[in-house]
Amino acid sequence: MAKKVFSRPKCLKEAIFHYCPGCGHSIAHRLVAEVIDELGIRGTAIGIPPAGCAVLAYNYLDVDMIEAQHGRGPAMASGIKRMLPDGIVFSYQGDGDLAAIGIAESFHSANRGENITIIFINNAVYGMTGGQMAPTTILEQKTTTTPGGRNKTSEGYPVKVCELLSSLDGTTYIERCAVNSPAGVNKTKKAIKKAFQCQIDGLGFSLVEILSPCPTNWKMTPIDSCKWIDTTMSKVFPLGVFKDNTTAVKKSREAAS
Amino acid sequence: MNKVLMSGNNIIGEAAIRAGCRFYAGYPITPQNELTEYMAEHLRTVEGGVFLQSESEIAAIHMITGASATGARVMTSSSSPGISLKQEGISSMAACELPGIIVNIMRGGPGLGNIRPAQGDYFQATRGGGHGDYRTIVFGPATCQELADLTMDAFDLADKYRTPVMILADGMMGQMMEPVIFKKPKPRQYNEKFMLRGAGHGKSKIIRGLILDPIDMEEHNWKLARKYQVIIDHETLHEEYKTEDAKLVIVAYGTSARIAKGAIKRLRDKGMKVGLFRPITLWPFPELKLRKLAEKINNFLVFEMSTGQMLEDVRLALQGYADIGFHGRPGGVVPTPAELANVVARHYEKKD
Numbered sequence: 001m002a003k004k005v006f007s008r009p010k011c012l013k014e015a016i017f018h019y020c021p022g023c024g025h026s027i028a029h030r031l032v033a034e035v036i037d038e039l040g041i042r043g044t045a046i047g048i049p050p051a052g053c054a055v056l057a058y059n060y061l062d063v064d065m066i067e068a069q070h071g072r073g074p075a076m077a078s079g080i081k082r083m084l085p086d087g088i089v090f091s092y093q094g095d096g097d098l099a100a101i102g103i104a105e106s107f108h109s110a111n112r113g114e115n116i117t118i119i120f121i122n123n124a125v126y127g128m129t130g131g132q133m134a135p136t137t138i139l140e141q142k143t144t145t146t147p148g149g150r151n152k153t154s155e156g157y158p159v160k161v162c163e164l165l166s167s168l169d170g171t172t173y174i175e176r177c178a179v180n181s182p183a184g185v186n187k188t189k190k191a192i193k194k195a196f197q198c199q200i201d202g203l204g205f206s207l208v209e210i211l212s213p214c215p216t217n218w219k220m221t222p223i224d225s226c227k228w229i230d231t232t233m234s235k236v237f238p239l240g241v242f243k244d245n246t247t248a249v250k251k252s253r254e255a256a257s
Numbered sequence: 258m259n260k261v262l263m264s265g266n267n268i269i270g271e272a273a274i275r276a277g278c279r280f281y282a283g284y285p286i287t288p289q290n291e292l293t294e295y296m297a298e299h300l301r302t303v304e305g306g307v308f309l310q311s312e313s314e315i316a317a318i319h320m321i322t323g324a325s326a327t328g329a330r331v332m333t334s335s336s337s338p339g340i341s342l343k344q345e346g347i348s349s350m351a352a353c354e355l356p357g358i359i360v361n362i363m364r365g366g367p368g369l370g371n372i373r374p375a376q377g378d379y380f381q382a383t384r385g386g387g388h389g390d391y392r393t394i395v396f397g398p399a400t401c402q403e404l405a406d407l408t409m410d411a412f413d414l415a416d417k418y419r420t421p422v423m424i425l426a427d428g429m430m431g432q433m434m435e436p437v438i439f440k441k442p443k444p445r446q447y448n449e450k451f452m453l454r455g456a457g458h459g460k461s462k463i464i465r466g467l468i469l470d471p472i473d474m475e476e477h478n479w480k481l482a483r484k485y486q487v488i489i490d491h492e493t494l495h496e497e498y499k500t501e502d503a504k505l506v507i508v509a510y511g512t513s514a515r516i517a518k519g520a521i522k523r524l525r526d527k528g529m530k531v532g533l534f535r536p537i538t539l540w541p542f543p544e545l546k547l548r549k550l551a552e553k554i555n556n557f558l559v560f561e562m563s564t565g566q567m568l569e570d571v572r573l574a575l576q577g578y579a580d581i582g583f584h585g586r587p588g589g590v591v592p593t594p595a596e597l598a599n600v601v602a603r604h605y606e607k608k609d
Binding site: 042043044045046048055056058062063064065066067068069072075076077078079080082083084087088104105107108 | 313329456
């Protein structure tokens with residue numbers, strides 16, 4: 001008898017993604033769904049989609065979900081998690097949502113060490129509104145609002161979220177991945193799983209940043225977009241684990257008890 | 258239950274906790290800090306109680322929105338500039354039909370204004386305040402006892418209609434002390450099907466205000482409008498004071514109404530028959546009750562600590578039915594009953 005090695009995750013709804021061809025959101029959604037299945041947390045998970053391309057995430061993920069206003073996901077997640085400590089609460093946010101309009105909410109929920117998980121999609125542009133400059137747009141990158149390329153003198157520098165948040169004492173697990181290759185996808189899934197496990201174990205704030213292709217607004221083919229992440233984007237946003245205090249937090253808990 | 262002497266801000270906090278409020282988020286701003294501090298001190302002693310000092314007013318309103326979605330009774334509070342920041346979330350709560358209490362201890366404005374009592378946020382409170390087609394139930398308490406009673410009632414109404422409710426008071430109400438009796442809260446009635454607590458083995462739920470199809474969005478707007486009409490039909494509250502024989506009626510709410518009562522006492526001592534119509538719900542405004550009064554009284558004077566905001570609601574109720582005068586002191590000035598009595602006396606004699 002044939003062994004089934006690949007199927008649709010149970011908590012991914014039977015809906016067709018609205019995302020553009022080559023977009024990284026659909027991969028990230030699928031990975032979140034697979035992890036929720038594998039950890040058996042579909043019944044306790046509560047997700048918060050952002051304002052942005054992923055605003056319709058609740059059409060795809062078959063878990064309880066509540067929309068947040070632009071950038072407010074982590075504040076809402078804080079309110080939910082505090083009242084529902086056994087829930088597995090995650091917000092799914094883009095770069096504008098998390099690092100521009102919602103930087104205060106993400107920064108302070110991280111600093112409070114909220115026991116929540118953030119899936120952070122960094123594609124270096126505002127996707128849904130048509131490709132404007134994001135806080136993570138890299139220098140010289142052309143967008144509709146930086147037609148001459150992002151200029152450090154007038155527009156400042158790309159915001160490095162993992163570097164910033166890992167400097168806060170409140171954060172426990174922070175990793176940056178990319179979904180531009182099969183190996184990268186596998187690594188990203190492991191990171192997402194670790195982040196959710198961190199929350200399940202009550203160890204504190206976890207965030208996974210995912211460098212994600214946006215061929216439409218980068219005005220590249222999907223293949224070139226994947227290459228661009230390797231050649232250019234990941235030079236500004238290096239991949240890797242920025243903070244992993246899970247073992248240390250566990251040990252100090254055990255020592256305390 | 259014995260009478261206790263407490264300040265307005267603390268009374269709101271105590272009433273909220275007694276009414277079952279278990280989540281409060283807030284940000285420091287004068288003149289309402291005592292309420293935030295009361296919640297910090299007392300929520301931690303209540304089972305399941307959570308106090309969160311937020312990084313901003315915006316974060317606070319979204320924190321209580323999240324907590325409300327889980328089914329908790331929730332509250333946030335602020336003063337005028339902070340309430341402006343909360344509007345995004347209030348609009349969102351109205352859209353997503355989530356209950357919650359927002360307390361505005363008003364101060365002088367616009368802009369940073371000052372920290373003196375004022376009533377300049379009436380428009381913002383009663384017209385929705387944030388973007389989109391929605392209304393917020395607004396209570397305008399005038400005594401500490403009312404702060405206690407209406408805070409408790411606010412939680413019941415918020416649940417009943419699944420909508421945010423605002424307590425609109427001012428720095429005077431927040432800071433003053435009066436003896437109060439806390440009534441017994443009613444048992445909560447709120448259906449679990451509205452709560453987001455994880456799907457378990459059942460169907461997953463979505464709470465959202467984003468409805469991309471305009472026909473569906475229109476229907477959602479009409480659904481909300483029908484709900485607001487039910488609130489208008491059933492939930493208006495007002496007080497009439499010495500209106501039976503009145504030749505002139507002052508229309509005032511909150512602190513202004515207290516001043517008006519002092520002025521009426523002085524005027525009546527001089528033989529002038531003056532009464533008070535005091536809206537207790539500012540939205541819905543007791544329009545028909547006020548118009549009914551115009552069947553026997555022709556002379557009204559609106560008194561507000563603003564340049565004239567409730568005045569517009571009074572005009573909607575009375576224009577063509579009666580004469581409407583106005584006296585206002587914006588910017589944090591609290592006029593004395595004697596000042597108001599002088600103004601009313603001129604108005605009274607002009608018409609009498």
